[in-house]
Amino acid sequence: MTDAKSYGWTGKILRVNLSTKKVTVESTDPYKEYVGGMGIANKIIYDEVPVGTDPLSEDAKIVYAVGPLTASGVPLAGRTSISFLSTFTTDHLVVDAHTGGMLGAKIKLAGWDAIIVEGKSSTPVYLCIKDDDVQIKDASFVWGTGIHATTEALNRLEGVDCCVATIGPAGENLLPYACMLNSRSHSAGAGLGAVMGSKKLKGLVVQGNGSVYVKDPKAVADLSDYMISEIIGSxxxxxxxxxxxxxxxxxxxxxxxxxxxxxxxxxxxxxxxxxxxxxxxxxxxxxxxxxxxxxxxxxxxxxxxxxxxxxxxxxxxxxxxxxxxxxxxxxxxxxxxxxxxxxxxxxxxxxxxxxxxxxxxxxxxxxxxxxxxxxxxxxxxxxxxxxxxxxxxxxxxxxxxxxxxxxxxxxxxxxxxxxxxxxxxxxxxxxxxxxxxxxxxxxxxxxxxxxxxxxxxxxxxxxxxxxxxxYRGWPVHHSIECFGQVGAVYNMMFNRDDMIHSAVNFQGCGLPFELKQQIAKEVWGSEEAIDKDKNYTPMNDYKANFAWWSIVTDVLHDSLTLCNWVWPMTMSPSKTRDYRGDLDLEAKFFTAVTGIDTTTDDLYKAGAKIMTLQRAATVRGMAKSDGALGNNNLRDDHDKITEWVFTKDADKKAFTEGTDKMDRDDFQKALTMVYAKFGWDEKLGCPTRECLDEYGMADVKADLDKLGLLP
Incomplete structure (x- = not known):
């Protein structure tokens, strides 16, 4: 007999059209191969939002999504990923905002894996979700107020147990640099506030009184105790x-x-x-x-x-x-x-x-x-x-x-x-x-x-x-100062600052460099995967492994959804473990929660697939020099690092002690090597037919092929 319960996922996606005021429910099942969170949200945007859409138009959409581990009892599994079109970068490509606080858990406990907001209201509204009771309510009485006052007012009105996620005046005024905050101070940026403001959506009020079905609750509890007592640091x-x-x-x-x-x-x-x-x-x-x-x-x-x-x-x-x-x-x-x-x-x-x-x-x-x-x-x-x-x-x-x-x-x-x-x-x-x-x-x-x-x-x-x-408009986020070419490459991959902490967590963990080298050899293949700060060596295959792993684990965490500020558990504070962490914890928890027997390699492949999906969306929406949409030359037109990384410290050469200056040819070599790790075209940096087949993305391959965007 088939198990009727959905373990990990709730199985439901909420769709709210602010123009028609229509609220509908859909199944999560078509999106499970993209895990959750960032993966689900990116797939919905890819499928439903036409290229060239104005991020502040009625046709633009916002997808708030959580993952199968959210609110399941897994430590640090309380984040929310939100996907939409950028307001502040060239070509307004798809971006993701990520937020902690209480929003993700409330969405999940209310019974939803994702919330799709589309259309545009003619008057200020807020979306009130209390389990299956979903209402679009008047927000005119809080329109024009700051986030502190709005949060207090909506909590008093709807209940102090609700999570209020709202925008402030910057979003209402459609400033491209506007964010949403939940629980008053947990932000989701990248212009989300302006996109919500364009829809006259002041915020979301969410209360969840349900629970998350977990296939093996004892395993989750035991893994949690093990992680907190032996693995996690600060x-x-x-x-x-x-x-x-x-x-x-x-x-x-x-x-x-x-x-x-x-x-x-x-x-x-x-x-x-x-x-x-x-x-x-x-x-x-x-x-x-x-x-x-x-x-x-x-x-x-x-x-x-x-x-x-x-x-x-x-x-x-x-x-x-x-x-x-x-x-x-x-x-x-x-x-x-x-x-x-x-x-x-x-x-x-x-x-x-x-x-x-x-x-x-x-x-x-x-x-x-x-x-x-x-x-x-x-x-x-x-x-x-x-x-x-x-x-x-x-x-x-x-x-x-x-x-x-x-x-x-x-x-x-x-x-x-x-x-x-x-x-x-x-x-x-x-x-x-x-x-x-x-x-x-x-x-x-x-x-x-x-x-x-x-x-x-x-x-x-x-x-x-x-x-x-x-040059497309975003700054460093643990960049060349974080293991040189590793940080340089992953700062190019997304359509905003990368928010990757996998590498910088390892860099700053506090262990002696020699001990970190031992761990690097075990995880990425050689001690040569890492260098001492500001004492870098030329690019090599082990650094490419490290860069690929940093990208994939970040995307995976944003899809499960776990906090990449602490995950992955590469190292441990325990001397009895020789300071080794446990990089199989994500897979162990995933298996325990969902009941699907899953390996770490399976999850890493899913992370690489989701990253490839966003690159495909970028290819489809990126303009050529003549303004025509559709451009698969990611190397030259997207992954173009700014000049100062090559010209800083004029009195020093790259690969000498005391500088994090990069070398132009070496950076291009680094891009090529990381492209290869994903199976992308090594010249252009875009997805290929072969890699899309490998990741099981036949629909994306057909779409890019029809548009003439496959190399």
Whole structure:
């Protein structure tokens, strides 16, 4: 007799048309070969959104998707992947935004594997999902309000157990740099906010009272205990403490395992809590390991720290909750918190501002500037393109671009001397002004592909300080500073910053280099897969293995959906394991949850397939020089790294100690070798008939063949 239950997947996809107000239910079954999350979302976009669609048009779609492991009891399986068309990069190709918080678990527990939003409402609405009860409700009473107030209002109205995912003024105003945040501070960027705003969709309110069917609950529980007690480290899976401690054989000051005696959650309810020296195997102290507030904002952040918080299913807790009264006085918010770049935005401006600011790192002022800016950005629903917004603002002020291009009255709206007089209200005002999207300065929130051309500053792309890594509009995300060619290649693969942490987790884990070499040999075939920082060697096959693995594991995690900030479990804090992790954990959990006997190689192949699908979508939607859509020359027209990576450190040559400068020919060799690992055309970097057959993508092959886009 056939088992009627769907294990892992709920088996249902929700489709909501905002134009017709029609709500329908579809089966997940046609998409299971693409796993979930990013895979399902990308396939729906590929199948349903015509090339050349305006991302802000009625024909554009948004797919919010979770994976078979989401909310199943698997640790760190609480993320959501959202696919749509980019608002801020060349050709508006498909991009993915990923968010933690509580949204993914709520969607899954409400009974859905994905939510497809299409059409466009004529008035502001929010989508209210409470299990099978799906309603499109009026949002006019929160339209125009920030994310903090909107979240509070919708929680009060619909219930405090609901997860509210909403946009702010930046999204409503259709600013290309706009994001959605759920649970108030967990963001999903890449222009998602503007796409939602174009549909008059203020947000989603989701409550799930169901459960996820798991084929072998005991196996999931046992694997979870094993992983948490023996395998997992801290944020980014750093597996040694940052200070010397009695229990630890090694320590590394760069580690995010920052707990130590005397470091406290100073503003914890009921009194300060000492993080102490949590040891491997101590399940109940794991949440103290990562003190992200002081890691990001410096030692003065300790006195403002309420606690470390986390996403659904996370034992690590890398999210910093702070209370900073001075932030509110500057126009931000007193209660602040984030887990990534919005937690320390001013850091990215300091090196560019140089003598134009008096704010120093490791000071009270540094914390206050960061939190005033960060809380403002979050409330506005303003996306920073992995800090590009902050670098661009600093550059345009410091180099005189703003003074040159802004109307005089607009430039004089701001007291720029506040950088020197230490008044962060300046940046609060600047960020609010940009979010309005009705002035000249707002073009900086359209991204460098717009403002650099409009303001005649294209040289910014080729400047080290910009950190722009691709001419199509996105910056570095653990790039050449992360194992050289490995980081360089994977920064080219997507249509936005890559968000890959698989390699940088290994780089910064804290283990001695010689021990990391041993692990590299076991995983990627040779010690030569890795180099010491800023002491790189020429490209080789083992580095290609490492780059391929970094891409594939990231895509896999975004499809399952797992947190790539901690997964994969390449290393362990356990000396008894000789610090080896367990890279079969994803497959073990997948098998236990779904009941489908699956190997690690099976999952890696699925990850490579999903990556190939996005490359196929890129080929189909990328324009040629004459403007015609459809271009399979990814090497020359997509994977084109910016010039500064080859020209930086003018007094040094590539492959010499002390520089992460790249060599042009070597980078091209690296692309060729990684293309080959995926089975893509080694000259063009696009999918081939053979690889599409190998991945079981006959429909995609037929589509590209019909369009003449197969090599």
């Amino acid at each position: 944020n980014n899976n750093h597996v040694v403490p940052s200070t010397q401690q009695e229990w630890a054989e090694y320590y590394d000051k760069g580690s995010r395992w920052t707990a130590r005696k005397g470091l406290t959650w100073a503003l914890a309810e009921g009194g300060a809590i000492d993080t102490g020296e949590p040891k491997p195997g101590e399940l109940n102290t794991m949440g103290y390991r990562c003190m992200k507030s002081t890691k990001d904002d410096g030692p003065e952040a300790e006195k403002y720290t309420v606690k470390m918080d986390g996403c659904h299913g996370c034992p690590v807790h890398c999210y910093a909750d702070l209370r900073v009264p001075q932030s509110a006085k500057a126009g931000g918010f007193e209660t602040t918190g984030n887990s990534c770049v919005p937690n320390f935005p001013f850091l990215y401006m300091q090196g560019i501002l140089k003598d134009k600011t008096t704010v120093a790192k490791d000071t009270d002022d540094f914390v206050i500037w960061n939190q005033a800016m960060g809380s403002t950005v979050d409330d506005l629903g303003l996306w920073c393109n992995y800090a590009q917004l902050y670098r661009d603002i600093a550059h345009c002020y410091a180099s005189g671009v703003f003074e040159r291009v802004l109307p005089k009255e607009e430039y004089e709206m701001f007291d720029w001397e506040k950088f020197k007089t230490n008044d962060p209200s300046l940046m609060v005002d600047v960020l609010k002004h940009i979010a309005q999207n009705d002035n000249e300065m707002s073009y900086i929130g359209h991204g460098p592909i717009v403002w650099c051309k409009r303001w005649d500053d294209m040289k910014w792309f080729d400047t080290v300080a910009s950190q722009l890594i691709n």
